[in-house]
Amino acid sequence: MPERQDPTLLTGWGGTAPTAAHLTRATSHDVAEVVRSAGSRGLIARGLGRSYGDAAQNAGGAVLAPLPELIDLDPGSGVVRVSAGTSFHHLMERLIPWGFFVPVTPGTRYVSVGGAVAADVHGKNHHRVGSLGNHVVDLDLVTADGQVQTVGPDSQPDLFWATVGGMGLTGVITEVRLRVLPVGSGHMVVRTERLPDLAAVMSRMREADRESTYSVAWIDTLATGPRLGRSVLTTGEHAGPEDLEGRALRHRWTVPGEPRVGVPSFVPAGLIARPTVRAFNELWFRKAPRDRRGEVQPISAFFHPLDGVASWNRLYGDPGFVQYQFVIPDGSHSLMPDLLARIARAGHPSFLAVLKRFGPGNAGLLSFPIEGWTLALDLPTSPGLRALLHDLDREVVAAGGRVYLAKDSRMSAPTLAAMYPRLEEFRRIRARLDPTGVFQSDLSRRLSL
Ligand SMILES: Cc1cc2nc3c(=O)[nH]c(=O)nc-3n(C[C@H](O)[C@H](O)[C@H](O)COP(=O)(O)OP(=O)(O)OC[C@H]3O[C@@H](n4cnc5c(N)ncnc54)[C@H](O)[C@@H]3O)c2cc1C
Incomplete structure (x- = not known):
């Protein structure tokens, strides 16, 4: 079990509303144990802190940052297996020399794969290819009971579509299988x-x-x-x-x-x-x-x-x-x-x-x-x-x-x-999956998510 650090002051990229939480960095292997030991103030995952507000903060509770571990491309199928803590920067460093690129990139490459899926990020090509979630084959999610579930558009689609854009509130993503784009140069x-x-x-x-x-x-x-x-x-x-x-x-x-x-x-x-x-x-x-x-x-x-x-x-x-x-x-x-x-x-x-x-x-x-x-x-x-x-x-x-x-x-x-007509559906899935509120953030409390 990785060590919990003393309370650390965290903010989003905009630097407003700092709050303190116990930050833990964990390998995929350790994530389930950290989730099981979250206290009453709950836990939220954090990537590279590029969301502007309070989405990856949890005042007085736990914040878990998955470590970058794995990038494994199958050039034949054009699918990369990547750990959620890996940055788009490192992913691009590996993909481009192989002749591939991420299907969607936000305006910074200093985002983690987990954070990008949790926000369902869009790029300058949304009008052509949609957002990142459209390119996820499936992903591994550690849910509130500490179990790992593999979810995708074809297996447990409800949980998958609550997780894509769900701001970390359905669980901690540990690994993502992503369809990548063949390109002719960098x-x-x-x-x-x-x-x-x-x-x-x-x-x-x-x-x-x-x-x-x-x-x-x-x-x-x-x-x-x-x-x-x-x-x-x-x-x-x-x-x-x-x-x-x-x-x-x-x-x-x-x-x-x-x-x-x-x-x-x-x-x-x-x-x-x-x-x-x-x-x-x-x-x-x-x-x-x-x-x-x-x-x-x-x-x-x-x-x-x-x-x-x-x-x-x-x-x-x-x-x-x-x-x-x-x-x-x-x-x-x-x-x-x-x-x-x-x-x-x-x-x-x-x-x-x-x-x-x-x-x-x-x-x-x-x-x-x-x-x-x-x-x-x-x-x-x-x-x-x-x-x-x-x-x-x-x-x-x-x-x-x-x-x-x-x-x-x-x-x-x-x-x-x-603004969000499917919010009640999201809340119902969370209530079923996480009845005691293991996953919480400053954002989820502010917006009653
Ligand atoms: C300069 C700049 C330009 C940007 N441009 C764009 C853009 O063009 N398009 C766009 O869509 N966005 C854009 N963004 C926003 C950014 O892409 C998102 O906020 C993204 O979520 C940041 O990823 P992160 O790893 O920093 O996540 P964090 O900010 O650390 O976390 C964001 C959310 O993801 C959740 N999360 C993080 N890791 C995991 C995980 N492993 N499992 C489950 N949940 C997790 C957190 O709980 C939180 O709710 C931009 C941001 C900046 C600073």
């Missing part, structure tokens, strides 16, 4: 376009649904009036050897490296303020090409530009920041200009704001994606922010949309219930 062929306003970017993104495997737009959320929603859209495809020349061809199977720079632990207060963000956004928009096609970029530059800077979340200082990510269905697309205008008028600075298209969602009871438009914004905590997000929540609910649990740190239980 590079991408990229098109970058500057678009003058929201109508232009939304129309181009609809076309990109048909033309491109990957697409995402960066939006200047401080631009108002006729420039509301001005954007830089990037679309891309995996490059084959025929797309490469020179250095890129010589390093055909290049793998993502470690961060090149880091942010020091002390950062002056108020760095992310409106004037700095306005200047950054202006520069970022102007420096983007009007329409550049056929640029070859390494996978890391296309998918994970922020991973080049270690601990960039420290730029927000001690008060931390919130990521607000919502999705509204296609039928409510006309609401997007109103929502964006409201955000721009409120003037909360965000230099990381991305717009994506989602295709149809899957059967995950608490999975976030539904067909439509999703906008994600990083916002420093500041007076008035809570009220703004509360208002936006109301609009999102009225439009039939929802907020992403992996990014949330502030929503209320009634708001969540209004």
Whole structure:
């Protein structure tokens, strides 16, 4: 049985609401025993702490981080067996030289496989391939009774679809069998376009649904009036050897490296303020090409530009920041200009704001994606922010949309219930499987999950 550490202060990536818990790192072999010995305050699994809020925290209880142990690819079937504690970074290091890539990647590769399944993460290709859960063959789950269950879309589908997107509340995932994607190199062929306003970017993104495997737009959320929603859209495809020349061809199977720079632990207060963000956004928009096609970029530059800077979340200082990510269905697309205008008028600075298209969602009871438009914004905590997000929540609910649990740190239980129509089913499965509440987190208590 691995040692339980003294209470450790934990936060999500946004750095808000730290709480202390006993953290244990365990091999797959030891997970069941740690689960069986969870005390009355319960236990939650933790990956690499990249969810923004309190999903992987458990104040006064236990937090269990499975260790990375195994990556075993069967190239014939294109299925990898991987332990839940393995990071996407390490998985990519192994997969790319074999000619494979993860089927879905979030905007950082410093997430664990277990954390990615528990949040049912989506990438820039959701409109084509759905979210990560769609590519899981099956997984091993240690449930509240300390038993290991193998669940998949064909065996125990109820438990599988409660676990995919279930934020660790059905048990601890120890191993995942994942279908991976054959690729021709470690590079991408990229098109970058500057678009003058929201109508232009939304129309181009609809076309990109048909033309491109990957697409995402960066939006200047401080631009108002006729420039509301001005954007830089990037679309891309995996490059084959025929797309490469020179250095890129010589390093055909290049793998993502470690961060090149880091942010020091002390950062002056108020760095992310409106004037700095306005200047950054202006520069970022102007420096983007009007329409550049056929640029070859390494996978890391296309998918994970922020991973080049270690601990960039420290730029927000001690008060931390919130990521607000919502999705509204296609039928409510006309609401997007109103929502964006409201955000721009409120003037909360965000230099990381991305717009994506989602295709149809899957059967995950608490999975976030539904067909439509999703906008994600990083916002420093500041007076008035809570009220703004509360208002936006109301609009999102009225439009039939929802907020992403992996990014949330502030929503209320009634708001969540209004957003996720299958919440009661999820609660029933949990009550049957875990009647004494072994699995708990700060998030599950805040949202009465
Ligand atoms: C810069 C950045 C960009 C991002 N971009 C995207 C994006 O494009 N798309 C997207 O979907 N998400 C994105 N995210 C969110 C991120 O992908 C998810 O929050 C993911 O869950 C983080 O994985 P983690 O290993 O850090 O998990 P943690 O944050 O440690 O935990 C997240 C949840 O997973 C559960 N969990 C962790 N391990 C296990 C396990 N072994 N068994 C059961 N449950 C477990 C935890 O209990 C918790 O509820 C981004 C985050 C950052 C910081």
